[in-house]
Amino acid sequence: MAMESVLSQLGSIIAGLMFVWAIFRQYFPQDLRNHIEKYSQRLVNFVYPYIQIKFNEFTGERLKRSEAYLAIETYLSSNSSMQAKRFTADVVENRQSLALTMDDHEEVADVFEGVKLWWSSGKTTTKGPSFSFYPVTDEKRYYTLTFHKRQRELIIGPYLKHVLKEGKAINVKNRLRKLYTNSGSKWSHVVFEHPATFQTLAMEPEKKKEIIDDLVTFSNAEEFYAQIGRAWKRGYLLYGPPGTGKSTMIAAMANLLGYDLYDLELTAVKDNTELRKLLIETSSKSIIVIEDIDCSVDLTGQRKNKMEKEEKEEKDPVRKLAKEETESKNSKVTLSGLLNFIDGLWSACGGERIIVFTTNHVDKLDPALIRRGRMDKHIKLSYCSFEAFKVLAKNYLKLESHHLFAKISGLLEETEMTPADVAENLMPKTSPGNAETCLESLIGALEKAKEEAQIKAEEEEKRVVSLVPKEEKEQDIIANEQSRTKKLSTEEPEGQSSAKVAPAGA
Incomplete structure (x- = not known):
């Protein structure tokens, strides 16, 4: 009976509070209610010792998913599998594996430098107009971080930086890497699945180790590049005869570092402005490749001389018009534009980029294009050893x-x-x-x-001999003939020397 009495009294109290709250909401003006709620919230905050931070999935009217939310989701997915009891599973794009994330209204704990804190997932649902034939339910997901107010500086500073950094690193490691190519000023891509690695690359072990060490050092040198005031990028020039493995090495570099590949086709770029736009749209942790760069005459500093020569030779108005139409379709990327692309002001947009040039004839390239600082490391790929x-x-x-x-x-x-x-x-x-x-x-x-x-x-030796000018041959023949004649004239007839030696009265 005592328990029934307690429950009865508790029910009466709850019913009374609900009645008072209903009267309060119905008869008190909105301003007064907001005023009371404001001070009641302050009272709760004064008593409640914890702080909460909310991370919404979408920002800016649901136009873009929050990078912070994505990083937190990845971080919690890798750290919550031993604690959470309810998960949401989804198939990763183009893979045969499942990705597990915390289900709605699930909570897990985390520890950072001995401090315990809690993450919880939530969801708010709002329905569209009831009179619509196709009512839409709008779901907004979020993560909430809860921690004691004494740890405010530690959590808001180092801990959140740690979570975002780890989450982005895991995303990069698990992502499907892509191979991009350009059509005009737009990139399109496919999944990059080249199997080449440095282990399977045909090269001397010492040279291979040198390249691997250089790549790994670059990928871990963000603070160093910031300290010396340089953009976080590095240029590689791969040169050598065809078939020596230049493209295979680029694939091995991408697989080693986990970078995306951007295969830039310069002939499809209209001008320097389009080239700059393509650069801006490349992501960090990527390798930008321009293959067979020596095949583009306009990038060797010879454009002006070539145009002047053609202007002198071209006299026919019809042919001149056809030439102008052809040139209007060709790329107008200049050497200056490419140099700005490599190490100009726009090249500092983003970070952790590698730029690779390949060529079969390094001597044809403009020295300004491959100097140190632009192409930092020159790698010669030669015949098979x-x-x-x-x-x-x-x-x-x-x-x-x-x-x-x-x-x-x-x-x-x-x-x-x-x-x-x-x-x-x-x-x-x-x-x-x-x-x-x-x-x-x-x-x-x-x-x-x-x-x-x-x-x-x-045959080459015979060809060189055959190419000796006719005049030189005739001069050699004349010189030989003169030498032989002079030699014969200096020689005396047989017996003449003995007659000169004989005494006069003999």
Whole structure:
């Protein structure tokens, strides 16, 4: 009976409070109610020792998802799996794995530098007009951080920076990397899935380690670049004959660092303004690639000379009009515009970018384009060495040693063959392939290449001799004839010297 009496009294009190609250809301003016609620909230805040921070999913009239919300969601997903009891699962785009996030109204705890705090997820729902044939329910999700007011400085400062940094790092690590290409001033992309790594790259181990160390050092040098007052970017010039692995190295660089790739096609860019726009739209943690840059004559500082020469030669008005129409369709990107793209003021927009040029003929490039500070590191990719061959043999044939390796080593020292050609000869011709057959095929190709190189060298020597001017040949013949005549004139007839020596009275 005592319990029933207590519950009855409690029910009466609650009913009375609800009645008073209803009367208060109905008969008291809005201004007075706001005034009372304001001071009641102050009283609660004075008694309640905790602070709450709310992070909404959308900002600016739901036009854009909050970067802070996304970072917090990722951070909590990786830290709440051992605490939360209710999750929301979704399939990651283009992957066969599930992403788990905290369900609505779930709460987990976190500890930072010995201080305990709490994260909770929430959702507010508002319905559209009831008279609509298709009523819309608007859901707004948010995260709430709760902590003691004594820890205000620690949480608002270092802790939130830690959460945002860790969340963004996890997003970058787990994201699907993309390969972009440009059509005019717009980027389009596909998922980047190139399998190349530095482990499978055919290169000398010492050189490979040097490049890896340089890339890793750059990716961890944000504070250093800020300290010395330079934009956080680095340029790489890859040069060498075709087939030496320039494109493969770029893919290995992207896989090592987890960067997106932007393959910039300069011929599709209308002018310097479009080029600048493309740069602004690239993201951080990316590699911007311009392949075969030597093929663009207008970027070698020769545009003016070329135009002057064509103006002198072009006299026909019809041909001149056709030429103008053609030029209007061509790219008008200048050397100056490209230099500003690489290290001008606009290049500092964003951070953690790598710019890569590839070329087969480094001597054709303007020195201003590849100087240190623009292309900071020059990497020469040459013909296949024996160390590079061993990497290919391990990749293609699962071999680390073989009795034919010694012969191949000697032939590689005497013959120039690209890693691409070596790899093609190591490709098994049957399934499964015979390793020794592949090595013998490579030896045959090397010997053939050696013979062809010798024949080519002999033909080149003959060609050089044949190109000696006719006048020089005639001069040589005349000089030889004069030398022979002079020699004959100085020689005396046989017996003449003895007659001169004989006494007069003999």
